[in-house]
Amino acid sequence: MANTIWVLVELEGGAPVRSSLEVLGKAARLGRAEAIVLGSGAAEVAPTLGEYGAEKVYVHADAAYDQYLTLPAVETVSKLFAEHQPTLLLLPTTYDLRDIAARLSMRNGMGLITDATDLTIGDDGLKVTVPWGGETVVTATLTQQRPGIVLTRPKAFSVEQYAGRTAEIENINTTISAESQTIRVIETVEVKSEGPALEDAAVVVSGGRGLGKAENFHYVEELAEILGGAPGATRAIVDAGWLPYSYQIGQTGKTVKPTLYIAAGISGAIQHLAGMKGSKYIIAINKDEHAPIFANADLGVIGDAVSILPQLSTEIKRRKA
Amino acid sequence: MKMFVCIKQVPDPNTTVSKLDPNTKRLVRNGVSLVLDPGDESTISAAIKLRDKVGNSELVAVSMGPASAQEAMRRALAMGADRAILISDPALAGSDAGTTARVLAALLKKEGADVIFCSTESTDGYTGMVPGGIAEVMGIPQLTFAREINIEGQKAVIKRVIPKGYQTIESSLPAVITIASGSFEAIYPTMKGIMGAKRKPYSQVSLADLGLEASQVGEAGAREQVLSIGTAEARAAGQIIKDDGNAAQQIAEFLQRYQLL
Ligand SMILES: Cc1cc2nc3c(=O)[nH]c(=O)nc-3n(C[C@H](O)[C@H](O)[C@H](O)COP(=O)(O)OP(=O)(O)OC[C@H]3O[C@@H](n4cnc5c(N)ncnc54)[C@H](O)[C@@H]3O)c2cc1C
Numbered sequence: 179m180a181n182t183i184w185v186l187v188e189l190e191g192g193a194p195v196r197s198s199l200e201v202l203g204k205a206a207r208l209g210r211a212e213a214i215v216l217g218s219g220a221a222e223v224a225p226t227l228g229e230y231g232a233e234k235v236y237v238h239a240d241a242a243y244d245q246y247l248t249l250p251a252v253e254t255v256s257k258l259f260a261e262h263q264p265t266l267l268l269l270p271t272t273y274d275l276r277d278i279a280a281r282l283s284m285r286n287g288m289g290l291i292t293d294a295t296d297l298t299i300g301d302d303g304l305k306v307t308v309p310w311g312g313e314t315v316v317t318a319t320l321t322q323q324r325p326g327i328v329l330t331r332p333k334a335f336s337v338e339q340y341a342g343r344t345a346e347i348e349n350i351n352t353t354i355s356a357e358s359q360t361i362r363v364i365e366t367v368e369v370k371s372e373g374p375a376l377e378d379a380a381v382v383v384s385g386g387r388g389l390g391k392a393e394n395f396h397y398v399e400e401l402a403e404i405l406g407g408a409p410g411a412t413r414a415i416v417d418a419g420w421l422p423y424s425y426q427i428g429q430t431g432k433t434v435k436p437t438l439y440i441a442a443g444i445s446g447a448i449q450h451l452a453g454m455k456g457s458k459y460i461i462a463i464n465k466d467e468h469a470p471i472f473a474n475a476d477l478g479v480i481g482d483a484v485s486i487l488p489q490l491s492t493e494i495k496r497r498k499a
Numbered sequence: 500m501k502m503f504v505c506i507k508q509v510p511d512p513n514t515t516v517s518k519l520d521p522n523t524k525r526l527v528r529n530g531v532s533l534v535l536d537p538g539d540e541s542t543i544s545a546a547i548k549l550r551d552k553v554g555n556s557e558l559v560a561v562s563m564g565p566a567s568a569q570e571a572m573r574r575a576l577a578m579g580a581d582r583a584i585l586i587s588d589p590a591l592a593g594s595d596a597g598t599t600a601r602v603l604a605a606l607l608k609k610e611g612a613d614v615i616f617c618s619t620e621s622t623d624g625y626t627g628m629v630p631g632g633i634a635e636v637m638g639i640p641q642l643t644f645a646r647e648i649n650i651e652g653q654k655a656v657i658k659r660v661i662p663k664g665y666q667t668i669e670s671s672l673p674a675v676i677t678i679a680s681g682s683f684e685a686i687y688p689t690m691k692g693i694m695g696a697k698r699k700p701y702s703q704v705s706l707a708d709l710g711l712e713a714s715q716v717g718e719a720g721a722r723e724q725v726l727s728i729g730t731a732e733a734r735a736a737g738q739i740i741k742d743d744g745n746a747a748q749q750i751a752e753f754l755q756r757y758q759l760l
């Protein structure tokens with residue numbers, strides 16, 4: 179197995195983020211997984227990555243990666259590419275990694291495939307699965323032999339444990355140029371939302387324009403709370419100002435993959451489906467029997483969400499009691 | 500200041516299911532109604548607001564696409580852009596995100612752009628790779644997912660949406676700025692705007708005008724290749740019920756049956 183797969187690991191609060199670990203596990207199944215960790219917490223995190231599949235970790239614990247976006251990482255990874263020829267750089271689609279991938283591919287003339295849900299590397303080369311517009315799935319490859327980049331959909335893979343694996347650590351000795359220190363982070367503000375984080379919740383109850391008015395969203399929140407889940411929303415009601423952006427699920431919002439997804443008053447536009455189709459069980463409540471959401475529901479209820487939601491909350495409380 | 504907004508015509512997401520032609524492996528455009536990308540409407544609106552706030556500035560809409568994209572350009576003009584340039588050339592068909600970025604960057608460099616607006620991702624391509632690609636080719640910073648934009652002297656300061664909240668980030672100009680769709684209220688063209696758009700400068704440029712070779716673009720320059728196109732696995736048909744007053748009980752039973760309570 180001569181394939182070497184690189185993963186650029188993101189850190190948050192001094193720990194590797196879950197999406198990086200998911201992709202690292204996939205990389206280890208495709209061949210030899212090597213991680214790159216950059217930023218203040220990198221030195222502490224590096225030795226832990228073996229357990230998630232890394233055989234080797236490149237480390238550069240420079241604060242410039244935290245203080246400036248995109249360009250420092252692009253510079254360092256490009257330098258690594260000049261010295262090594264991995265088969266592939268595999269990245270989960272996140273805000274920062276997407277920006278980094280776009281520039282890396284241009285700077286190094288690399289092919290790049292986005293929105294992948296799976297990939298294989300066999301004797302006949304790389305094969306990447308990319309869903310297209312709901313009804314179609316494309317299998318794509320890169321035309322060059324040189325390393326390419328594949329960006330995967332969030333939650334396409336699960337975290338794997340490689341107990342007892344220790345990664346070789348290589349410290350990168352490089353100074354980040356002044357030109358790369360140009361997109362400066364002035365401050366980072368966390369906007370707290372209550373309940374379990376939407377991305378990790380086992381149950382998500384979402385509302386759309388069919389709820390009629392902003393005040394009715396509390397029926398969604400109430401049911402989410404009873405089920406120990408998180409409330410979510412469509413872009414339509416986020417745009418309408420009912421809720422902050424952090425609630426939005428879909429192509430331009432968050433991707434969720436809970437065990438249970440309840441969609442109330444949601445039509446099921448392709449951009450919304452992109453963010454929740456991977457849910458294990460989907461229940462939809464919609465007044466319109468032709469709503470596209472029903473084609474994706476395990477249980478479809480034709481009816482008024484505004485009356486059914488509170489009844490359902492009461493019914494579940496009764497059964498749980 | 501010279502401001503540019505990169506826009507694109509796409510199959511109308513409200514009426515069409517995007518399809519790929521199994522032979523050409525390209526997006527089917529025949530018999531599909533094409534519109535200005537709804538995400539770009541938001542981006543153009545943000546750009547117009549910034550142009551008016553900064554003052555003494557021009558906003559130019561640019562697109563790479565077939566001649567039919569003219570209609571989307573007219574809409575950008577009707578919304579309030581000052582002029583429009585379409586890069587159109589038969590050799591460009593089948594271009595990937597990298598090529599699109601190189602072609603757009605060639606024009607933007609020639610035009611001397613100070614601020615370049617893009618949407619975060621397009622509704623049809625949805626790679627989100629073009630804006631960063633343009634920035635890289637031009638050797639300038641990219642500020643992404645903006646929900647608020649300020650120009651302070653020769654600096655751009657934006658509030659950038661991140662999963663946990665937002666970041667305030669700044670860079671020098673020129674810069675590429677991408678707009679988080681939905682963050683800016685859309686400007687709708689007025690009757691006066693639509694009439695006025697017809698008199699605004701509109702030009703079309705070819706590859707040769709930009710000093711690019713046909714062999715570097717289109718399918719010839721693509722680094723990605725579609726091997727095959729298949730049908731997505733449909734979810735097994737679910738159960739559909741009509742609420743006759745018992746829906747809550749039926750849902751609760753479903754939850755219990757699958758041990759979801
Ligand atoms: C580039 C782009 C990106 C996008 N990204 C996203 C995204 O990330 N996430 C997202 O969600 N959308 C996204 N959209 C928007 C998407 O196309 C839809 O417009 C949006 O998802 C619709 O939201 P909705 O279902 O709440 O509203 P609608 O489509 O208006 O649907 C409302 C539904 O409620 C039903 N209804 C009405 N009254 C009741 C009632 N009393 N009880 C039950 N049902 C009722 C109606 O039958 C209807 O089906 C994007 C669009 C574009 C162009």
Ligand SMILES: Nc1ncnc2c1ncn2[C@@H]1O[C@H](COP(=O)(O)O)[C@@H](O)[C@H]1O
Nearest residue numbers: 505563617618620621624626627628629
């Ligand atoms: N052919 C094009 N012409 C003009 N702008 C484009 C083109 N393709 C992409 N863009 C810009 O880049 C953004 C992201 O596109 P994409 O990378 O295809 O998701 C779009 O929303 C546009 O702002």
